[in-house]
Amino acid sequence: MTNLLHSEAEMPVALNQPLSVLTRRPPRSEAYTNGSSSSNGVGDYRSNGHSRILENRESPSRNPWQPFLIGVAGGTASGKTSVCHKIMCKLGQDCLPHPERRVVTISSDSFYRVLTEDERQRARLGEFNFDHPDALDFQLILDTMNALLDSQVARIPVYDFVTHTRLPNEYIHVYPADVILFEGILVFYFPELRNLFKLKLFVDMDADTRLARRVIRDLKERGRELNSTIHQYTLFVKPAFEEFCQPTKKYADVIIPRGAENDVAINLIVQHIKEHLLPMASENGSPRRSMQDDSNQPLTNGVHKMGENGLNGHDEAERLTNGLARAERSTNGRYA
Ligand SMILES: Nc1ncnc2c1ncn2[C@@H]1O[C@H](COP(=O)(O)OP(=O)(O)O)[C@@H](O)[C@H]1O
Numbered sequence: 268m269t270n271l272l273h274s275e276a277e278m279p280v281a282l283n284q285p286l287s288v289l290t291r292r293p294p295r296s297e298a299y300t301n302g303s304s305s306s307n308g309v310g311d312y313r314s315n316g317h318s319r320i321l322e323n324r325e326s327p328s329r330n331p332w333q334p335f336l337i338g339v340a341g342g343t344a345s346g347k348t349s350v351c352h353k354i355m356c357k358l359g360q361d362c363l364p365h366p367e368r369r370v371v372t373i374s375s376d377s378f379y380r381v382l383t384e385d386e387r388q389r390a391r392l393g394e395f396n397f398d399h400p401d402a403l404d405f406q407l408i409l410d411t412m413n414a415l416l417d418s419q420v421a422r423i424p425v426y427d428f429v430t431h432t433r434l435p436n437e438y439i440h441v442y443p444a445d446v447i448l449f450e451g452i453l454v455f456y457f458p459e460l461r462n463l464f465k466l467k468l469f470v471d472m473d474a475d476t477r478l479a480r481r482v483i484r485d486l487k488e489r490g491r492e493l494n495s496t497i498h499q500y501t502l503f504v505k506p507a508f509e510e511f512c513q514p515t516k517k518y519a520d521v522i523i524p525r526g527a528e529n530d531v532a533i534n535l536i537v538q539h540i541k542e543h544l545l546p547m548a549s550e551n552g553s554p555r556r557s558m559q560d561d562s563n564q565p566l567t568n569g570v571h572k573m574g575e576n577g578l579n580g581h582d583e584a585e586r587l588t589n590g591l592a593r594a595e596r597s598t599n600g601r602y603a
């Protein structure tokens with residue numbers, strides 16, 4: 268994940284669930300998922316942050332309105348960040364102020380756990396396994412996702428790949444929105460997290476291309492040396508991909524071959540998101556809900572056309588699935 272994505276992570280989130288159960292969006296709570304100012308940002312997050320969420324719930328049961336949570340998995344440098352960024356751009360969300368965005372991207376890269384000094388030293392040499400599920404602060408991920416699903420404002424750590432640490436006292440605020448894209452190599456690995464996703468995308472890219480892109484990126488953006496990058500890749504990244512990431516491809520609803528280059532697949536996903544967002548916008552009648560497509564046409568145009576087709580949620584889902592299957596068949600039939 269790039270720093271660019273980190274800034275995208277500030278975007279709000281979500282809508283989910285069958286279209287038919289969507290109701291008026293509840294008032295936004297100002298509660299944070301993380302009220303902590305502890306040095307490592309972890310322990311207090313879990314205790315104080317989570318209890319604050321509970322205290323701020325308006326009722327013990329979850330809101331009937333919820334964000335639509337989309338998981339985006341795939342190997343390192345497969346294009347997860349780029350796909351999410353493209354979706355944001357096509358929805359006209361990237362240029363909106365963060366609190367006004369209806370779609371938000373978050374990366375699991377923000378949730379690497381705090382390392383001990385010994386682990387940090389190993390990380391500097393490319394000898395720490397960041398591709399093992401234990402490298403992530405899974406509880407923090409769950410707390411954050413649950414908070415967002417409860418329409419809370421969440422704040423998440425800012426991760427620094429150069430030092431392998433969270434930046435002290437720096438957080439990204441994620442506002443409730445209608446759609447949350449949560450991307451990361453292992454987002455389908457944990458069943459508790461995986462089960463929260465209403466749509467699961469897997470970005471597929473051949474290993475050679477991923478390695479080449481990773482080397483260039485790590486040297487340019489993550490302050491790495493060639494030797495340690497190759498060493499880490501051979502020792503941990505590749506075997507962990509085969510053990511923990513690749514097997515989760517079977518959970519995907521949609522596989523996106525060729526990553527961000529696959530405009531056909533991305534356009535279908537964008538269309539699907541739009542079709543969920545628009546009924547909500549008209550129900551909310553909220554002025555902050557400005558959403559535009561590539562051509563700067565108000566999104567409502569597209570919605571209107573959909574209404575004319577008389578499609579229901581089930582038809583839409585089927586149309587998306589069929590469309591994507593066609594898109595995949597057209598690329599050698601590998602994923603059909
Ligand atoms: N289609 C592409 N062509 C060339 N470079 C790309 C392409 N897609 C992604 N990249 C580059 O590859 C690297 C990894 O892409 P990214 O989207 O961050 O992947 P991930 O989030 O899966 O790690 C980045 O440096 C990005 O700029």
Ligand SMILES: Nc1ccn([C@@H]2O[C@H](COP(=O)(O)O)[C@@H](O)[C@H]2O)c(=O)n1
Nearest residue numbers: 268342343344379397398428431452504
């Ligand atoms: N301190 C760290 C933390 C993670 N990594 C590597 O990042 C990869 C996941 O991010 P992508 O954007 O590539 O999906 C993962 O493969 C880790 O090896 C790291 O090198 N250093």
